[in-house]
Amino acid sequence: MRVPVYVATLVATLFGVSATTTENAYKNRYSQWMASSIISREQGVMTGLGGSSEALQAGFVQKAFTALSTYYPNSAATYEQYIQKSALSTTLFLSNASHNALSYPMDRLSNGNALLALSPTKVPSPYRATADALRLSIALNPRNSENGLWYYVYPYWSYLDGMYSLGPFYSLYTLTTSPRSSSTTAAALDDMVYQFELLWDHTHNSSTGLLTHGYDALRKAVWADPKTGASPYVWGRSLGWYTMALLDTIEILDKEKAPSKYKTVLLQKFRALIPAVIKTVDPKTGGWWQIVDQAGRKGNYIESSATAMFSYSLLKGVRLGYLPSGLAPTAVKLGIRAQKLLTDTFVVKEANGTLSYNGTVAVCSLNSTASFEYYVGQPILYNSILGSAAYVLASLEVERLG
Template sequence: MADSVISRGQAVVEQGSSPSASTYLQVGFFQSAIIRLIDYYHTPGSVCAEHKWEKYLQTSTDSIKPYLLNATKDASYPLDRLSTGKGLLHQFEEYHTSTASEALHSLRESINLQNKNALGGYWYFEYPNWSYLDGMYSLIPFLLTYTAHFDPKNESVTDDVIHQLDLLWTHCYQNESGLLVHGYDASKTASWASPVTGASPIVWDRSLGWYMMALVDSLDFSTPFPQRLSDYLQRRLVQLAESVISAADPKTGCWWQVMTFPNKQGNYIESSGSAMFTAALFKAARLGYLPEKIASEARKAAGKCYNHIVDAFVVKNENGTLDYNGTVSVCSLNSSASYEYYVSQPLLYNSVHGTAAFVHASLEHEMLENAEGSSRK
């Protein structure tokens, strides 16, 4: 799947073009998938595609880097821009590229310039006072890795990370499902905002997938920080994992576009969010982030969804490449945020969101299988 995306030239900014707001996430998210592949296949042995992956990563990073050297301009893009930090850090560590370092520092400075609501929550994008689950996947791991590498004496980052995650949790948590809705408006003036919490009304699978992956990936980077950070991340992850597992469709094992209305007219099993939950559950189980009973349920749930994803959404082309179907294009709170809105957005083919999520899910599936095989031996 990774080779297929590379063969199509995706996740690279074409020379002379101006990247859209969503380009930064498309590039950064797929870069993170490639880095995971490179890291995994470096040991115990290499694979034929490894050189191609590294070359692609450099091309992709070089293509986006010129647009990340101005902190003020960076701050005008969604928090998703920070997902490009993984590729930049890889380039800086492997090749000591000065412009990669400059871009990393600009991205970090842009967080200081990011608008905040009255509660201290970062705006996701340009919409005043609106915070989305989506931005946490890019924001939190970047903040932690940057601080560990370049600013280890910064003691405020732990509190900021917990604060950002907790604001979304407390405002977006849905008591009846144990899941989180898409986002909230701190001013409570949006047409969709709850008059009590400011929360939007719909649990969208991909936005919650971003948030759940943020919890899992952030635990990877939490070791240099005070214990209260990993304690918080793990507590929220365990709580969310139980609710996500309970929300899985009994037939397919995967997750609905609007998670709290299974089988409702217009609703459907959505492939990108399903792949994100699959990857997050596999990884959380593999690394011991879940109690054993929940870990066992997570492995079972993720395995069932993974099999359905492969059967239903992965397309084998005659030229040997793979496509990935069933990924919703985009859902924004700059809308009615109604059920009808979420189920009427178009589906994309060859979506980088979907394919990168599938690469993550596939690699986690393989790693867990190998780990369990070794333990059985």
């Protein structure tokens, strides 16, 4: 793909190279370097010892490596082999919808796309059986009085986080498994879009354009807004999950030629959300804050997983044509700048030749006070896959520009 002139100019400005040597600026291919480091640490393989986020870690690695295998075909075999290893590990823990899959948050569904790719036909296999179990787990997942999916075991609480896993898998499974004209297909796609809308309706702040972490349908949580049930703060990574969910689900709806009405609804939300995200970027660093709309508040800090997610969303949104042309130059500039910040500040070159990743906050839960002090007081993790896999995706988008 020909690189637009404004992209080459931005690269030249930010990296100190001429437009004609843009390609040389990307010779390091940080996406691949970080991916090889993830493999060396054997991250993204379920062991049953990694807690409730282990299924998400596996699914996120699979999604990042799938993108790499597509863009770097010469290395595809390496990534595909690791995707298979990761996906196979999940079959031990997610293959029974009611017995074990539902013991994980909705994030478990992030593994579904790789499982489907590894079982392109309905021939019985551990991959297909687990993909089917994950689909069944959506039907068995508890719901609130508005038919909104609970994120986890917390009664009647729904999180932005789960949409990254639900949207793409629910869409892909439905469009590749059910007859297009069936009422079952329409009902599933309607439900998928409805889950996005329900979270938006409860958590959207009309003055900032941003979404808070989640909501309590009963309005009984200590943090719940008495009218909407919304939690009070915009946590960067949860907003990142939702933003990527919109983008990646739209892409699947496009590829699978779903009825246009589904794409239209999600695309409207993506185009409404991105300008709000852009407004909250830190002008000094080019990153995003742990609590997105509390810039500079004591205790707040630039967080590396959310920054990577927004970089990816901005750049991929432009590449796929999902953002208005007038917004594209700004989105590209900010996406590139954010990835450069991550590379310069949070990527650590180890003595053994691998890359490590810093500045990623531990899991933040609404099973808490959900106060500002809670969010900024959670530990910062070294080599969290939730940060490094997001960095792989952001870096790949930058590399695509070269």
